[in-house]
Amino acid sequence: MVAVSPLLRRRLLSTSVTRTHHKPQQQWSIKQVTKSNFADTLEDIKSHVSNSDFVAVSLQNTGFFSAPWQRVSPFDTADTAYLKAKYAAERFQVLHFAVCPFTVRASKVTAYPYNFHLFPRPELKMEMPSYSFYCQTSSLISMARQGFDFNSCINDGISYLSREQESAAKIQMGNPILAKNVTESTSTLSVADSVFIERIKSHIKNWKKACKETSTRKEGNQIQDALVRSLRKLVLGNEEYDSRPCMNIDVCSERQAQLVVEMLQEFADDVVPLIIPAKGGAMQAVRVVLTSSKEDKDLLQGKLQNDEQELKKKVRGFREVIDLISASQKPVVSHGSLNDLTLIHSKFIAPLPPTVDEFMCSLRLAFPLVIDVNHLMKEINPLRKVTSIPSAISQLKNRFFTPIDMEIPCQAMENEDTILGQNVVKICELFARLCSILKIDPADVKSDKEKRASALEAYANIFRPFCTASEEPIDGEIKIWTNNTRTVSCEDLVFLWGFGDRVTAGVLKSLLQESHEAFSKEFDVRLVDTSCAIVIFWQHGLSETFLNTMNKCSDMCGPLREMVSEGLRAAGYETYNRACRLGFWESSLADSLDRALANSDCASEADSKTKCSDRCNEWIINLDDL
Amino acid sequence: MRMRKHQWLRTALSRAYYCTFSSSFPLKHVTQSNFESAVADLKTHLKAADFVAIDLEMTGVTSAPWRESLEFDRFDVKYLKVKDSAEKFAVVQLGVCPFRWDPLRLSFIAHPHNFFIFPRQEVPIDSSSYEFLCQTTSIDFLAKYHFDFNVCIRQGVPYLSRGQEDEALRLLNLRYENELSEQARDVPLVSITDILFSERMKNRLREWRDGLLRDTSGGSQLEGLFSNDSNQQFQNIFYKMRPALSLNGFTSHQLRLIQSVTRKHFKDLASVRVEGESSCSQQLVVYTDSESDRDLLKKEVMNDYRRQAEMKIKAAIGFRHVIDVLSSEKKLIVGHNCFLDLAHIHSKFLGPLPLEAEEFVSSVNKCFPYIIDTKILLNTNNILKQRMKKSKTSLSSAFLSLCPQIAFASKESCNLTFSSSVKVEVQVDDTRSSSWISGVKHEAGYDAFMTGCVFAQACNLLGIDFKLYSPSENLACNERLQKHANLLYLSWINGDIIDLSTGHRTAESLRCRDLKKSQTGILFENIVLLWGFPSKLKTAVIKDRISKVFGPTSVTSIFRLDETAVLVQFSKLKLVADFLVVKETLERSNDAFSVLHPLSTILEGGNTCAASYETYKDICSSSVSKLLFADQAEAVGIRWKTKLVERKEELETEEQDNFHEENAANTISVYVEQN
Structure with missing residues (x-):
């Protein structure tokens, strides 16, 4: 509770702050796109993306995180940061997606x-x-x-399918696809291949001949003709496609x-x-359609392409x-x-892979360069802790002289609602x-494609929210600015829970101080949520001593024994890691860690792997952020 | 903002105008803005009502395709599925329609209310209750019937369940205690800046206090005391008739230092925190006459604070006030196929749903002792079944066939034909009409009204003469209705009925429907759950492969859960254990010949898992919901492949049985020997 109420208060304060910043600021006119004007807009945005240097994006989701931890x-x-983001991306839905191709020339920003x-209409x-998605009431209310119109979003919102879903849908629908022309033979033929081809070839020749014959002998006996046709259909597997004779060849x-x-191609005239895609495990097939003339063939091909x-x-x-955006390879x-x-990966590309490395690889194929303004902000000391865009802009305006001229060619129609999506313009400006x-x-970025702006690249593709791009060069600076920033290894962290929800971090710290020798040296306690605290041992190795004691009943004595018998539990960082990896997203961290501990036997193999990587994983901890 | 507000009002009104167009008036829509007055009115109607019809609109029904109510679901599994649905989805609209018999007008008076509700977080409790699932198809469905999401989100009435209210009060007490203990704790002065700051504050406060003491009468000097403060950190105000300093622009750490300075050095000063208007708190230092006065003040402040918080919790209860009245008045509640509705009402307004259906049922019964489900009534009563003939018993078709005089009120001629039917008049605020046809299907308020009309008409057909009926009589205890009271469909598709007052379950015997198998025919202990096999594997192939090993009559039926899972019902109990053993052995003997075993088609891919029906129940009870059953099983934490069951002794000694056993054993031994 103690942790929640200041947090809540802070949130309330911050929203009121943003609102006051909002009012005096100019509201840009932003083109709103729904189902009805999507097709027309697509051409515009295509040319804007190709003519711009960057593409800014800003998403509005139905939620952010389900529990404080x-x-x-x-x-x-x-x-763990990736796993948390993955969990949120899979649960929540994006309801509006602002895209803004922009170019920066000297002090002028041109943005569209x-x-x-x-x-996600089915x-x-x-x-x-x-199939379904989660909503957080607070997100919907904000x-x-x-001024977001939910009715119009649900009625006129644009639907989509991810790349992976599209290919799955194609197979499920089983619609025939026009086979692409093969320009040259890809490989040498084996004996079996040539036998197969010859067999099919003669089959097709016969079939073509038979088809031609029936079409010329129109004046023949109707009844007999029908009989012959149905017989032929049985024998040759003859069918009709779009009122043209066709035949399926199973492959x-x-x-x-x-x-x-x-x-x-021999019969290309x-x-x-x-190609008929394999549907539900059935065999794939090639459908051969016979057209009456060259014109007819072009007609059919055109129609199929159109479809x-x-x-x-x-x-x-x-x-x-x-x-x-992906095809343009522009920095995002x-x-x-x-x-x-x-979120973009999971909704529009494919389901998110289980590890951050795989995610980065997969993402880089679609978006080679992703720049987070948050990381750029971290390079500027006064902004290190600013998270909202409007306050960052106003702080920059106050502290630095950076004349930026925003030019937004008006695209929106007069009567359109143009307020939504301001954020994306602010991202450009920032x-x-x-x-x-x-x-x-x-x-x-534009001038030199080969050695593409190495200065920017240094800030690109960083997906850890709490670290800076170039920690070393400005290391000293950080410590002068805030003496709370210290580096600690994951090994020196211990999660503690089961102390009831009446305890504040301060009380817990004083309780711990008297309980065990490991707490005789410098350490810090922070509450992660109401159920669980994190202990930071500033002296290396003490965490292990403490955890060992917690695991052995005989070594425990005094106040610690008392606390443990009242339910206190402890675990190292790998347990936390496992809870995230196995997806134990309970609403309180204590429950998740309990589940992860109960599950420890089966996952030991994977753990040993992560342990090694954690060892070299030193990170910056800013106590004020906790 | 104003313009936008206008806009949604217009959309809300446009819907209303649509209704007036057809010569009637809209039902009563209740949102946050008219909640207080509407509920006050509704309370009097509820108290006078003979029965109350209800209906709910939700954001979804099933969190995964396999969570739908299926033929092979045992009653406990069915309850778990309903429970999952009620826990995950939100209720966005709730229709409450009290019906009262008017002996003078010889008709029912209905007061349809359509509440927009939204789980708005008004008090800080567990945040997970403020997250809900939306099923895309359901949202699309609501949109199709012109549900106004904007009104719901912006203006929806909030609510707290009884459980949440208790929790909020508990947290409040906790905070109260923490506040007290926090005040007693001194902040250690660690850094030199803290010491300097504390010293300076001490001097400032002393100056201020001494200034007050020098001139207790005059305010003129007071005004000027800190006026030279450029940043307005201190402001002279009066608080509870005492002079006070309001502190602005300090960090929380600084405020804590000031608190400890006041406590340590000034017996006549009290530092208090008061809640401001916009829920921002304000730190004050207040001058008190004496130590006892100071304690008095502190107590007063804490009590104020507590009262405020309690008021806030009271206000946050919102829509639950309506449920509380329904419950305390013990009115007869009428719903249409309302088991899921009641589960929602329980989880949203009473407390978390219990794990067992029996417990849930008794909890509902305690809160609402009389419930009649019109779907049950229409399907189980012979008179009504005759009247309904073979027509569908969905709410709208039942309404059309039983209450045509209401449904087609505009056509005057109809009135003659249906003269025998019960009259229903509708009253909204002060307007009353007997020919009311407005309303949109799948709008909770209108659906509740339709349900009530169907019920009134059904009573009439059962021979209940309202003219002879006295208002003191409880309708649910009427002999003609009694045997239908408190019965609900646990699941409509296989006619499982549960009795709310006893917790007994019965399979519907009267309804003749061409079900392939009645629920009683399914032996759940004979079922094996099989999942994780190649998704293109056809059900027929699975049956064929199993029959090859265990004999042609071994498999009674196979039910497909989704593309990744099936339930296989065996003809004999022992075949369950046998199958699991064979599967396990086959997987362990990792040789080339096991490929030739008929079951290897099912085991292809190496991810095929099998277990008894109990595992299906366990998987259903998880709060996780993955789209595919195989993913779900993995997410639940199943790491094994086969869960063997104890072989139960069976008294059957049929030859055929032995044949199966030998056959199965032989198939394995052959492969093992060859190895």
Whole structure:
């Protein structure tokens, strides 16, 4: 409780602060995009992205973290921070997604902000893109305060499918796809291959001949014709596709399908090959459609291509925007990149991989350069602790002379609601200001593609919220500024719980001081949530002594024994790590750690691995942040 | 902001106008803004009512496809699924419609109320209650029926369950005690800056106090005392008739130092914290006449603080006031297929749902002793079944077929045809009408109204003559209704009925539906849960492979949970144990020949797990909800592949049985020998 109430108060204060900052500030006009104007907007944004140097993104989610301890904290390693962000990204939904391609030239920022309203509507009735999602009432209420219209979001929001969902949907629908023309033979043929091809070839020749014959002998006996046709259908597997004769050729591998398509080029004048994807474990097939003439063939191909495009548009929805940002390979600028990018990955690319390294690899393929303004801010001392964008901008304005001229060519229609999505413009502005203070020229990104602005790259792709890009050069500086910043190894941390919820950190510390020799040296206690505290042993090795005592009943004596018999429990960092990894996201950390301890036998192998990496994992702890 | 407010009001009103268009008026929508007055009115209606119809709109029903109510769900599993749904999803609209028989007008008077509710966090308690799941299809469904999400989120009435209220009060007491103990604790002066700051504050406070003592009468000097403070850190004010200093712009650490200075050095000064208007607290140093006066003041401040917090908790109870009245008045509650509704009401307004269905049922019964479900009534009563013929018993079709005079009120001619039916008049505020057709299907208030009308009409058809009926009589105790009271469908799809007053379960016997198997035919102990097999594996193939090993009649039926899991019902109990043993042995003998075993198709991929029905229950009881059953099992923490069960002795000694056993054993031994 003690921990909650100041936290709450702080939150209340901070919202009132942002609001006062809001009012005098200019409100930019931002183009709002829903289902109805999405198709038209897509072309505009495409050209804006390709003409800009950066793309800023800002997401509005239905929630952030489910319990106080599940928010990323200073004591999280890259792994646990990622796991927390992953958990949130999988649970919550993004309802509006602001995208802003922008360019910085000297002191002028040219930005084209768009705010997309999203809703995971099941367009294809296949439990995609999202079966369900969580909402936090506080997030919804704050969105409502900003003037967010939930009705329009749900009715007119743009749906989407992730890349992985799209391919799954294609298979599930089983629609035939136009086979791509194979330009050259990829590999040498084996004997089996050539036998297979020859067999198919003669099969097709016969079938073509038979088809041609029936179409020329139109004047023949109707009844007999029908009989023959149905017989032929039985024998040859003859069917019709789009009122043209067609035949399915079963293939048992990707390679065979390719061989058939290759062979069919011989008949390219009037035969169109289609690939039928494997549906629910059924065999893949190549469908051969016979057209009556060259024109007819072009007509069919055009129609199929058109259908495919239409379907793509319907299926991909908003993901088209993500794809075009990704295809442009432009640097992505965000505020809180870990949360934003995990969300983008899980909703629009593929489910999040289990480890942070895999995530980084997968993400880099889509977005090679991600810059978090938070990390740029950490380079400037007065901003180290500022988290909200408006207050960061106003502090920068007060302390530094950075004339930035924002130019936003008006794109919104007069009667449109244009307030939502201001954040993304502020991110652009903040980015430009920070670059100018840090003496980074954002224009470098464009001028020199090979040695792409190494200055910016140093700040890119950092997904740990509580560390700076270049700790070493400014190490000394930090310590002058705040003497609370110290480095500690994960090994020197111990989680304590089971002390009841009536204890403050101060009381707990004084209780501990008398309980065990390990607490005779300098240590600190902070509450993570009401149920659990973290103890920081500033002298290396003491944590181990303490944990050993906790594990052996005989060594315990005095007050510690008393506390343990009242339910006190302790665990090292690896238990916390395991709780995150195994997904024990209980609402109180104490429950999660209890579950992780109970589960310790099965996961010991994986633990030993993480232990090693933790050893070299030293991190900065800022006590004020805790 | 004002403009926006206008906008949503307009959308809310547009819906209302739509109703007036068809020559009637809208039902009563209740939001935060008119809650107080509406509830005051509703309370009097509830007290006078003969029965109260209710209906709920939720943000979703199932948190995963396999969480849907399935044919192979045992009653306890069914309850767990309902429990999961009620715990995860939010109620966004609640319809309450009291019905009262008016002996003068010879008709029922209905007062439909449509409450928008939203789990707004008003008091600091466990944050996990302020998070809820939305099922995309349900949200889409609500949107289709023009549900106004903006009104719900911005204006929805908050609520606290009884459990949450207790928790909030407990936390309040805790904070109260902490506050007291915190005050007694001194801040150690560690750094030189702290010492200097404390010293300076001591001097300042002394100056101020001495100034007050020098001139107790005059205020003029007081004013000027700290006026030279450039940053307005100290402000002279009066607090509870005593001169006080309000402290501004200090950090919390500095404030703590000031507190300890006041406590240590001034017997006549008290430092107190008071809650300001915008829930920002304000630190004051107050001058008191004596030590006893100081203690008095401190006590007063703490009591104020406590009272304020208690008021806030009272206000946060919100919609639960309505539930409390329903419960205390012991009114007959009428719902349509309302087991899930009651689970929601329990978890939202009473407390956490118990683990067992029996416990839940008795808890509901204690709170609402009389409940009648119209779906049960229509499906189990012979007279009503005849009247309904074969038509559907969904709420809207029941309403259309039983109460056409209300449904088609605009067509005057109809009134003659249905003269025998019960009249229902609707009253909203002061407007009353007998031809009320407004309302949107799937709007909780209107659905509640329809439910009530269906019930009134059903009573009429059962021969209850309201003209002879005295208001003191409890309708639920009427002999014609009594046998239908407190019965609910635990699950509609297989007609499992639970009695709220006894906790007994019965399978519906009267309803003849072409179910493939009745619930009684399923032997749950004969079932094996199988999951994690290759997702393209067809059910028929699974059946074929198992039959190859255990005999052609070994598998009674297979039920598909989703693409990753099936429930296999064996014909004999012992086959369950046998199957699990064979599977386990097969997995252990990791040789080339086990590939030839018929079961290897099922075990392909190496992730196939199997266990008894109890494991299915365990997995359902978890609060996790993964989309696919196999993922769910993993998330629940199942790390084993086969959970063997104890072989129970069976009295059957059929030859066929032996054959199966030998056959199964032989198949293994052959493979083992070859190895």
